[in-house]
Amino acid sequence: MKRHALIAGNWKMNGTHQGAVALATAIAKAPSPLAELALCPPFIHIAAVKWALGHSAVAVGAQDVTFRADGAYTGDISAAMLADAGCKYVIVGHSERREHHKESDQLVASKAAAAIDCGIIPIICVGETLAQREAGQTQQVIETQIAGSVPANATGKNVVIAYEPVWAIGTGLTATNAQIAEVHGQIRGLLEKRLAAGGDLRIIYGGSVKPENASDILLLEDVDGALVGGASLKADSFLAIANSAKV
Numbered sequence: 548m549k550r551h552a553l554i555a556g557n558w559k560m561n562g563t564h565q566g567a568v569a570l571a572t573a574i575a576k577a578p579s580p581l582a583e584l585a586l587c588p589p590f591i592h593i594a595a596v597k598w599a600l601g602h603s604a605v606a607v608g609a610q611d612v613t614f615r616a617d618g619a620y621t622g623d624i625s626a627a628m629l630a631d632a633g634c635k636y637v638i639v640g641h642s643e644r645r646e647h648h649k650e651s652d653q654l655v656a657s658k659a660a661a662a663i664d665c666g667i668i669p670i671i672c673v674g675e676t677l678a679q680r681e682a683g684q685t686q687q688v689i690e691t692q693i694a695g696s697v698p699a700n701a702t703g704k705n706v707v708i709a710y711e712p713v714w715a716i717g718t719g720l721t722a723t724n725a726q727i728a729e730v731h732g733q734i735r736g737l738l739e740k741r742l743a744a745g746g747d748l749r750i751i752y753g754g755s756v757k758p759e760n761a762s763d764i765l766l767l768e769d770v771d772g773a774l775v776g777g778a779s780l781k782a783d784s785f786l787a788i789a790n791s792a793k794v
Contacts, residue, residue, distance in 0.1 A: 652695025703747025
């Protein structure tokens with residue numbers, strides 16, 4: 548199954564207005580990689596990044612969304628607002644949201660559904676902690692999160708899955724190629740068993756991806772791109788990863 552690679556940059560809580568514009572401009576001006584690119588800046592920089600990208604093919608995404616449509620929910624950002632701002636993607640269920648904000652699979656699924664309803668593609672994150680992996684619970688954790696976090700109407704056109712082993716995010720640690728391939732294969736099997744279009748969904752990897760390891764990771768079976776954290780804050784490293792992607 549041919550799936551177009553996606554390289555998405557998660558800028559997390561980093562950057563000033565000036566820095567966001569400069570970074571987006573540098574990425575937009577670079578020769579276009581064959582992979583699809585998306586930048587997910589903090590909410591406050593979305594408009595500036597969208598402007599800086601101009602007419603380039605680089606998409607804009609957000610790092611979170613509420614499941615609510617509108618109303619008296621101070622601080623929340625709705626999917627309709629993100630769509631109005633020009634977002635194509637939104638990250639939901641990132642391990643940092645699950646950990647620091649105690650987000651459940653049910654909440655993640657509701658956020659993903661809200662995004663889909665507004666024409667935005669959710670990047671649904673799943674992954675195990677170090678304690679869970681060491682306890683031999685990886686497969687169980689992934690199965691539970693896929694079952695609970697992915698809406699029943701997910702297709703290759705409206706959803707992306709990101710496998711991000713929690714212990715390999717921001718630590719400099721990276722899962723071995725065998726570990727990555729095993730979990731991506733499991734996710735593919737779960738999607739194909741549950742969804743008619745399970746073979747079409749892109750599954751991207753998000754655990755300390757950098758230029759030095761991107762080529763090997765992106766060549767693995769069922770790895771359809773990367774969710775890039777720290778390396779997405781520099782245009783050169785982000786583009787190097789993008790140019791390593793299979794398409």
